[in-house]
Amino acid sequence: MKRTFLYILTALIAVGCKNSSVQNNKSDDDKPVITVTIEPLRYFTEAIAGDNFSIVSMVPKGSSPEMYDPTPQQLVELAKSKAYFRIGYIGFEQTWMDKLTDNAPHLQFFDTSRGIDLIFDSSHAHHHHGDDEAHAHDSIQHDEHQHAVGVEPHVWSSAYNAQIIAGNILNALCSIDKANEEVYVERYKNLCNQIEHTDSLICHMLSTPNADRAFMIYHPALSYFARDYGLHQISIEEDGKEPSPSHLKSLIDTCKKEKVRVIFVQPEFDRRNAEIIAKQTGTKVVPINPLSYDWEQEMLNIARELVVKN
Template structure:
């Protein structure tokens, strides 16, 4: 099936070659990103200078997403494809895009970011979580990302590098608008710094430095703010009863009262654990376009400082 999809893709990309970058874009040149938070950053930098397409639609998971041939045709009309870096489908599809459409510039937005490993602790939740130099790496279950945690956008610190990579690429593509892009970039940088500062203020008095999450999407967030992330998911699969028991034991030990579940994931296991430990389950959306608002919402939930987020 995968081979069949590749054949369709290659045919689609060949048809797209030479078709320009202005189709269905209001006459504007096209930039493509993988996820909505990237579109948010790029919108802030380029304003209305380009049309921006997002590969992974809202409500879909980039972990399991495979672009349809029609999506890849549109992607082939882009001047630049901004990949996050190390998300499940990106490397394979971007390689094929590059081979068949050499005029599309591919930018790895994670270039220069200090990366985290997607550790497989084999359910070793009970390791000494009090060792502060391990903050952020209690992502107890492995990703299918070649050992690298791809969720860099959960970290304002990492995002500073990510948006710089975006800026450099669009300035190279459109040097006539460099001044405007750099002015917009400076404004965005201030917003990122402010988001970081507000999160730190919210979390400094958080009642617990640990939280449970279904899919370990907040590893970089946890690293930046001295938190422990404990994931329910194991190797991309639902946990067994014995694995749930282990999570419950760790949660009781660490007095965890917050469980996050990402939009679109099954809530059953999170609800079972919440009932066992008396925690609340909150739905979050790390793929939300309003990147800063979502990170502040997550921090506020952890800090228990705003009733509007706890309803």
């Protein structure tokens, strides 16, 4: 399947190159395109790039960025992009980035996670189950990659990391489009102010006596968030798989011991296990979406849920 995509991609790049010299006098939205991996990265990039580029996410809303395979159409679009910004270590990138680089040599690739203090976690296997059975043939490959790397990939759910990501985006944009450097620097500063503001709101919320110190989550997408604010993230998933009955039982004990009140679930994942635990412990299942474009809103929502309302 993938091999077919690559042939298509190679063929299209060849065609694309021939066309590009002619394309200059065409007026169909001449804005150069930057492709990014996920929606939160599109948010950060748009905030700094403004109207100078059109920013496209590779992984569409509702798809898991660990399992996603690009469509042939997306590969065509990618070949027309000016640059690719990756978020760092997410499964899609582990599986696809080498192929994308090989097949689009004119594309400039930037890793926006550069300089982030990474969490290494060999148990974070990230193989997804359930609805994605169609991708079963891929999961073996995905697993190998993720085990080899062992980096906790959800770097964007952290205000601290977001500033580093923003800095990397700024540098990338300046190297692509030096002429507009001042504009990008200005927008970068605004974005950083906003991120800092969000961070201070979260700090304030989580420092009240009513705030939880631990939370449960199906898929551990808030590792960096938990590190930033000194919280304990308890993952229901066990090595990327559904919890065994004995693990489920120990989770219920942990829940009581750590006074967990909230169990987060994400749209791409199972919520049945979360509901079983919630029922037995009187905790609350709360849907969140760390892959939302509205990064600030989402970060604030998550924090808000961890504060007891009187």
